[in-house]
Amino acid sequence: MSQLPACPKCESPYAYEDGAMLVCPECGHEWSANEPVEVGKVYRDANGNELQDGDTVTVIKDLKVKGSSLVVKVGTKVKNIRLTDEGDHDIDCKIDGIGPMKLKTEFVKKA
Numbered sequence: 001m002s003q004l005p006a007c008p009k010c011e012s013p014y015a016y017e018d019g020a021m022l023v024c025p026e027c028g029h030e031w032s033a034n035e036p037v038e039v040g041k042v043y044r045d046a047n048g049n050e051l052q053d054g055d056t057v058t059v060i061k062d063l064k065v066k067g068s069s070l071v072v073k074v075g076t077k078v079k080n081i082r083l084t085d086e087g088d089h090d091i092d093c094k095i096d097g098i099g100p101m102k103l104k105t106e107f108v109k110k111a
């Protein structure tokens with residue numbers, strides 16, 4: 001059993017668990033036992049593996065490059081990806097022979 005934290009409001013050590021909440025019997029304060037830690041969005045590839053900035057990924061389907069006749073072929077390796085929160089594409093990258101481009105995490109897998 002891990003020791004429950006003291007009440008953040010009155011520092012009473014008698015807080016008890018009530019479901020997902022902690023309750024202080026002394027001041028009545030309620031708070032969440034596992035306050036979600038502020039972390040960035042988790043990016044996952046087509047296989048559900050977590051992706052990180054700087055990863056190398058492989059494209060898993062032919063992707064047309066918007067506004068051009070270029071196609072990023074299946075199996076293209078993309079080095080040094082940058083994860084981004086902008087728009088519906090979440091990977092910023094540069095592809096040899098094509099240049100800067102945006103990809104979706106669902107169309108890549110970690111190499």
Ligand SMILES: [Zn+2]
Nearest residue numbers: 007010024027
């Ligand atoms: Zn309290």
